[in-house]
Amino acid sequence: MNSDELAGIIEGILFGAGDGVSMTELCRCLDKPITEVQFAIEILKQDYQSKARGIRLVQVKDSYQLSTKPDYYGYIKEITRHQEKTGLSRAALETLAIIAYRQPVTRLTVDELRGVSSSSAIQRLLDRGLICDGGRLEAPGRPILYKTTNAFLKTMGFTSLNEIPEFEVFSQGKQESFDLELLNNETENKGQSGEDLLANMLEKTMGDAAIIEVAQ
Amino acid sequence: MAYAVSLDGFEGPLDLLINLIQKNKIDICDIPISTITNQYLLQIRTWQDMDMDVASEFIVMAARLLEIKAKALLPKNEEAKEDEEDLQAKLVRQLVEYKIFKEISYYFQSQEQRELGAIYRDPEYIPQNMEEAPLVIDPYSLEQCFKRLLFEREEEIEAMAPPQKIIRELFSIEEKIAEITEILVQAGASGVSFSELLHPDICREEVVVTLLSLLEMVKTSGLRLLQNRVFIDFQIHREVEKNEQR
Numbered sequence: 001m002n003s004d005e006l007a008g009i010i011e012g013i014l015f016g017a018g019d020g021v022s023m024t025e026l027c028r029c030l031d032k033p034i035t036e037v038q039f040a041i042e043i044l045k046q047d048y049q050s051k052a053r054g055i056r057l058v059q060v061k062d063s064y065q066l067s068t069k070p071d072y073y074g075y076i077k078e079i080t081r082h083q084e085k086t087g088l089s090r091a092a093l094e095t096l097a098i099i100a101y102r103q104p105v106t107r108l109t110v111d112e113l114r115g116v117s118s119s120s121a122i123q124r125l126l127d128r129g130l131i132c133d134g135g136r137l138e139a140p141g142r143p144i145l146y147k148t149t150n151a152f153l154k155t156m157g158f159t160s161l162n163e164i165p166e167f168e169v170f171s172q173g174k175q176e177s178f179d180l181e182l183l184n185n186e187t188e189n190k191g192q193s194g195e196d197l198l199a200n201m202l203e204k205t206m207g208d209a210a211i212i213e214v215a216q
Numbered sequence: 217m218a219y220a221v222s223l224d225g226f227e228g229p230l231d232l233l234i235n236l237i238q239k240n241k242i243d244i245c246d247i248p249i250s251t252i253t254n255q256y257l258l259q260i261r262t263w264q265d266m267d268m269d270v271a272s273e274f275i276v277m278a279a280r281l282l283e284i285k286a287k288a289l290l291p292k293n294e295e296a297k298e299d300e301e302d303l304q305a306k307l308v309r310q311l312v313e314y315k316i317f318k319e320i321s322y323y324f325q326s327q328e329q330r331e332l333g334a335i336y337r338d339p340e341y342i343p344q345n346m347e348e349a350p351l352v353i354d355p356y357s358l359e360q361c362f363k364r365l366l367f368e369r370e371e372e373i374e375a376m377a378p379p380q381k382i383i384r385e386l387f388s389i390e391e392k393i394a395e396i397t398e399i400l401v402q403a404g405a406s407g408v409s410f411s412e413l414l415h416p417d418i419c420r421e422e423v424v425v426t427l428l429s430l431l432e433m434v435k436t437s438g439l440r441l442l443q444n445r446v447f448i449d450f451q452i453h454r455e456v457e458k459n460e461q462r
Contacts, residue, residue: 018339058334065336073333085332087325090227097320113313116228116273156327170319 006032006040007047011066020063059159060150088124095121096130100152101167104134104145122146130155229277230314232259237311244315245308249288253281280307387422392429397437400454407453 001009009030014021026037041057041064048056054072058065068076088096095118098110110118125131134147148161158164226232236255237244260278263270284303399408413426430452433439438455 015337016339018337056334067334067336070330070333073335076335080335082335087328087332090321093321093324093328094227094317097317097324100324101317101320113310113317114228115230115277115310115314116271155331156324157331158327165323167316167320170323171316 003036003040003043006030006036007043010037010040010064011044014057014064014066018065020058020060020065023062023064026064058154058157060153061160063150088128089121091116091118091121092124096125096148096152099125099131099146100148100161100164103147105147106137106143106145108143110146228271229274230311231318232256232274233277233311234315234318244311247304247308249281249284249304253278253285256281387425389425389429389432392425393433396426396429396433396452400439400452405453407451409449409451411449413452 010026013026013029023034023037027034030037045057047053054069055066056069058067087093091114094114095110098113099105102109102113107119107122110122122131128151129149130152131146132149134145136142137145153160156164226235233252233256234244236252236259237247240251240255242248257278260270260274280303284307287299287303396413399413410430414423430439430441434441440453440455441450442453443450
């Protein structure tokens with residue numbers, strides 16, 4: 001079985017499963033070492049970069065899932081007639097920003113940083129599964145510490161917490177100098193075609209695999 | 217407060233202040249406190265004139281601003297000057313920090329809006345193959361199975377029934393502790409080994425009570441247990457110093 005075939009099988013598995021499938025599960029059912037599976041996934045990812053494909057590979061931590069490309073949503077919704085999806089409120093977004101960068105953090109800290117009570121925002125984030133109970137602070141009253149979840153990463157389109165821009169990106173300079181486009185381009189550049197890139201990814205993949213193997 | 221109060225789209229007093237600072241095109245670290253305080257109060261009065269309840273957080277901030285302003289107006293000694301700077305510095309720090317998180321929240325929003333356009337597929341519902349056991353059923357085996365179930369159930373019910381006889385406790389920990397203490401006093405400095413405490417025709421219950429008593433004594437009256445290696449007999453000593461203290 002060559003890598004292309006492996007990539008095809010993985011595509012089949014991910015489409016069939018619908019839900020996210022972890023790297024461990026993929027390795028088990030394919031009976032292949034992690035390096036080979038990761039290489040096949042990179043092939044798949046690259047294939048999806050093409051404008052000719054309407055599907056993309058979403059990775060959250062070590063779990064993989066297929067979704068349609070957000071860029072094509074305008075056309076897709078004409079057919080699916082989904083009710084317009086609503087995003088989070090300003091209060092919820094501010095609260096989420098604080099929790100993401102200060103986690104694990106208590107409600108009191110969030111309140112202080114925002115200057116207003118955040119309990120309803122926190123409740124909404126809990127309801128949507130974007131944050132969760134991350135233990136207790138060893139202080140009077142043992143307040144709950146909140147942290148972000150994998151659902152948060154998926155909602156924001158991050159692979160892992162490491163992918164979130166450094167806090168300094170936002171704290172340096174003024175709001176005007178902060179360029180959203182720049183950040184978005186950076187993430188897109190990762191997907192340029194070319195054999196060099198695949199080689200780079202393979203190298204990176206091998207490195208990751210070694211780390212995962214050590215961890216296991 | 218059960219719901220978020222947002223007046224004119226401001227998330228809170230910090231939000232309003234940042235808005236005023238931006239409107240006045242001033243540096244966040246160098247706020248002309250009196251101008252900002254006046255504008256802030258003006259805004260709150262406008263809301264009050266419109267008969268809107270102003271959230272307590274906004275009032276608290278108004279008080280803070282007035283305090284800073286008042287301290288700035290008063291003639292001051294060195295100490296008071298430091299105090300005033302502290303108050304203002306604290307507010308500036310809070311504003312700077314809040315502004316950063318606000319920016320992050322806008323970034324998160326743009327990320328979220330993009331991701332809202334992704335559609336995920338629900339897994340198709342296919343009944344799962346739970347167990348691949350061949351089903352060979354004939355009336356006889358069904359009968360056997362049913363009888364077995366009934367029988368097992370009967371046993372279970374019996375086990376659950378309350379005991380009819382209540383057996384008196386033969387050995388109590390209190391008594392055993394007294395007994396062991398006596399043995400130890402007689403043995404003196406050399407102590408006794410665990411096996412010496414167990415007479416030849418001892419029953420299982422008494423062994424258990426003996427061990428529990430020893431553990432209790434270690435906890436409460438300072439026994440010392442010595443064992444050279446695991447799974448062998450051990451030696452029991454009394455803590456002599458403690459004994460003398462009594």
